[in-house]
Amino acid sequence: MQGVRPKKFLGQHFLEDQNIASKIVDALTITDKNQTVIEIGPGTGVLSELLLKKNIGELILVEIDRDSVAFLRKNLGDSGVKIIQADFLKLNINDLTNSSFSIIGNFPYNISSQIFFKILELKDHVNEVVCMIQKEVADRICSGHGNKIYGILSVLIGASFEREMLFKVSPGVFNPPPKVESAVIRLKRMDRSDLSYDEALFAKIVKQGFQNRRKTLRNALKPIFLPIELTREKVFDKRAEQLSVDDFVELTKKIENWNT
Numbered sequence: 001m002q003g004v005r006p007k008k009f010l011g012q013h014f015l016e017d018q019n020i021a022s023k024i025v026d027a028l029t030i031t032d033k034n035q036t037v038i039e040i041g042p043g044t045g046v047l048s049e050l051l052l053k054k055n056i057g058e059l060i061l062v063e064i065d066r067d068s069v070a071f072l073r074k075n076l077g078d079s080g081v082k083i084i085q086a087d088f089l090k091l092n093i094n095d096l097t098n099s100s101f102s103i104i105g106n107f108p109y110n111i112s113s114q115i116f117f118k119i120l121e122l123k124d125h126v127n128e129v130v131c132m133i134q135k136e137v138a139d140r141i142c143s144g145h146g147n148k149i150y151g152i153l154s155v156l157i158g159a160s161f162e163r164e165m166l167f168k169v170s171p172g173v174f175n176p177p178p179k180v181e182s183a184v185i186r187l188k189r190m191d192r193s194d195l196s197y198d199e200a201l202f203a204k205i206v207k208q209g210f211q212n213r214r215k216t217l218r219n220a221l222k223p224i225f226l227p228i229e230l231t232r233e234k235v236f237d238k239r240a241e242q243l244s245v246d247d248f249v250e251l252t253k254k255i256e257n258w259n260t
Contacts, residue, residue, distance in 0.1 A: 014044050014046070016175050017173035025047055027184065028054075028128065035057050036058045036100070038102070045072050059081045060096055061081060062088045062096075063085060102126070103119065104130045112133045116141070123160045127188075132182050140154060152207055160190060161188060162188040163185065166183075168183050201255065202249065202252040208224060
């Protein structure tokens, strides 16, 4: 795209295939004309232009690259879109919107995991996420228990969102082509109001369990200092990768109840 060159240090790979772009945008659920959509890393605006054709209440573009921001303001500045030059990871969302929102984007591959942890911090306000990421991360996020790629992101995201692998994307549709395959996934926020549990404790258990994934939970969770009587239960004979998302929720509630 004239005027904007992808920068390697920002992990930029500009999508150039309009068919893929249309599939990504069409995967976003738009049911409310007042809906707010935040696009992360719009680059040259391939998705942004298509989003503007949708019946969206507010479109917010968050882009860290000043060259891309200048390009977007020149080409989309009269469309009513809000263009913010900022690092999404450091952004205070309350400065952008007070309403719930959906997220879309071709996430920079070098910080995609960090973006998901940021989304988890904001999960009570996020209705849906449609994004393109490296396929390896997509597989990990959408994975179920019982295999080696199942991990921290699988469980933490799976506790709050329905996870869906939509389609794979080949390197040739990008400029420059990445060295890895890509994939588009969709996350839809679940109503877990019926499952009341200590979310901070849940995250601590999940992270501690997978940081020592070869150990049984009895040994992996030793730094949490659980009562010996509790750790005699059969669930502690298992490794973290053997527990489903709901198993981790139930384990958290069990530990929480024991301590009250």
